[in-house]
Amino acid sequence: MDPDERALVDDLESIRFLAASDRGYWRLVARDNTLVTFELAARTGRQLGVRLDCAGYPAVPPTSQLWSVEADQPLPVAEWPTGGRASQVFNPNWSQRYGGAFYYPYDRRALEGHGGWANDHTGHVWTVDTTVVDALYLLREILRSATGPAPKELAAGEAS
Structure with a gap:
């Protein structure tokens, strides 16, 4: 196992990661070397995939994208979370130009060209001491601000 994968696995086996997982904050869906898929709960009750x-890792921040766990492919834009901070972070006008990357300081693609973020977002800029758990907690916070879309089952029931 190479060093970046070993560091990632260590963090995925940490008490902090496992305790949050036990609380239902997120679920590890799959890991292939350093490519990892999780499900997180949005405020709407919807489970959203994130790859x-x-x-x-950990010297280089991850890059992330919304992911359809069922289809094992990027989540269609029409299903992206909206409202609150989610509309800024999951901005299709920006993200689609950068492989679906999130517009926030824990994403390596977003950091390119945003040198000022180190000063503007001191608590949320990736350093060698930042872990995947920190990124997941921030993503959880962002998803908890989302107001839509509703879970598929709920949305389907309202349409009938």
């Missing part, structure tokens, strides 16, 4: 590419 993180952690190549170079």
Whole structure:
């Protein structure tokens, strides 16, 4: 196992990660080397997939995208969370130009060209001491601010 994968696995086996998982904050869906897929709960009750590419971890921040766990492919834009901070972070006008990357300081693609973020977002800028658990907690917070879309079952029931 190479060092970046070993560091990632260590963090995925940490008490902090496992305790939050036990609380239902997120679920590890799959891991292939440093490519990891999780499900997180949005405030709407909907479970959303997130895929993180952690190549170079922990020295290099991951890049992430919303993911359809069922289809094992990027989540269609029409299903992206909206409202609150989610509308800023999951901005299709920006994200689609950068492989679905999140517009926030824990994403390596977003950090390119945003040198000022280190000063503007001191608590949320990736450092070698930041872990995938920190990224998941921030994503959870962002998803908890989302107001839509509703879970598929609920939305389907309202349409009938």
